[in-house]
Amino acid sequence: MDAGMSTPSYLKAQVRCPLQEHFLPRKSSKENLDRFIPNRSAMDFDYAHYALMEARKGKDQSETVSSPSKEAYRKQLAETMNLNHTRILAFRNKPQAPVDLRPTDHSASLHQQPKSVKPRRYIPQTSERTLDAPDIVDDFYLNLLDWGSANVLAIALDHTVYLWDASTGSTSELVTIDEEKGPVTSINWAPDGRHVAVGLNNSEVQLWDSASNRQLRTLNGCHQSRVGSLAWNNHILTTGGMDGQIVNNDVRIRSHIVETYRGHTQEVCGLKWSGSGQQLASGGNDNVVHIWDRSVASSNSTTQWLHRLEEHTSAVKALAWCPFQANLLATGGGGGDRTIKFWNTHTGACLNSVDTGSQVCSLLWSKNERELLSSHGFTQNQLTLWKYPSMVKMAELTGHTSRVLYMAQSPDGCTVASAAGDETLRFWNVFGVPETTKKAAPKTAPEPFSHVNRIR
């Protein structure tokens, strides 16, 4: 069943085509070609149960009346199946919530028992490690920090790019850019964790190989001014410039510019591809967030956006796609806005808006839990951890003495690195260890067959 998932291309001719039945002699005793082994995890029990019950409904009517809840559940299920031609709307101006007259400790004590027993993990309030980052440019619109999948952190300090290997703790210099081209304005690791794109002040983008410390190529001509944001999507490097343009570059071919997205009127400071690689979110100094969809590519030179979200009242640099819910994007506004907004990128609707009280410089979703981390500026320069979707503050991490402009997440999802204009690079163990969450997970999974005693 799981034979040869990733076969190199030269072997493909020998591998048999999928989805075709062959009568093959048993190659090893492990191959079971003549037994049907049901795969329980692949079965949709809810629907199967519903389909079974539906068929037997006629016979059951003569017996005792099926409980009203079962009847209602059946109807509800049938309705939820037809939900694709329905819109669900909620009124925008919610009524005022009731004043909490009860003493809070009374209601808190009542809740200790029924709540699920997931232990509250300890979030250390201080940074685990602090490194020096001298000459780091204190500019809101740049993206100077990125953590690659090979567990190497890349940071740009003025004209130089340094690599810090997280597993060994060693630092190496990748490149020092020439005086007239620099400083470095953006840096981003390719998905392979080996190649890194470096955006410069003179509008060039350089591609470097970190393993051999060699420059591979320079992308010219995409922009007229500095490249402040970068985002990779497989072999496409998307660059966002101070000119407001967003360019998709295919780094494998000679004429690398494949598409240009025009829509922003000021510098593009936030750029993020969704997890599926289908949608691109861009935030600009013009307070606008655009969602671009790859399937909307037109044959003209300019591609129209899928959504234009204008609710923010300040530059939007913080963008983060939710890893556990599709089409959910979180955006954070700068000093004049200070809110985090959540969007359904399928419909363009704003699902929630939370005032954080301080400019939002960066956002990161937790890969282990349903949590969101935001980094802020004046006055606390803190990192705030929010529970999603309730948006309850779980922790506030202070330590930086200047606005926390740059944040990156380790590939294992446990540690966050943050850099600020106070010339420090701090590491925080804020997202916890993945093992502790796995224990709590089985308790919350629904049990569709819990009332059936025998199976088969």
Next chain:
Amino acid sequence: MASKTAAAKDIITLHGSAAIVSEFFCYAANSILYNRAVYPEESFVKVKKYGLPMLLIEDESVKSFMSNLTSQISEWLEAGKLQRVVLVIMSKATGEVLERWNFRIETDTEVVEKGVPREKSDKEIMREIQAIMRQVASSVTYLPCLDETCVFDVLAYTDTDVAVPFTWVDSDPKLIANPQMVKLHGFDTKIHKVDTLVSYKNDEWDEEE
């Protein structure tokens, strides 16, 4: 025009039916808020409606929310675009959905398209609504206690081709995982048929079924 025969039926128009349903919804929502103690008892005032003492909330913001809601629902009902209205009760602290009051609406499309009126006795409709209101009030006996402060919200399920004013935004359905459901009575104006269903979060106590 109502003929004084034994059946005593009255003429109901689309407009009238929409008014009846949206008014029902307003009173039902208020009743739910009172019975489930979402707002404290003191904020409600008693009025007479449907031959029963009904409670309406005094709070200005909730009142204006309700009136906006009812007028919009009425509009959608006349267009025949409204499929259901859901009143959701969520915990204020965690935002978790605790209860879902589901009012499913079936519209007689012939009336919407051709504008023909129907006949049904007013008294009969009122009796049906009365039964529902009584059931809502008695639901307190089997619904789990809402110990924490709650907030409510109203969702409207409409057809996709409906004209949405900017005051309404798209939302997620706010479903409850593993709910217990109870079907209540419904009523029928012969133009709109309303079914009521309440689903609530399983109490931690009863683990079976």
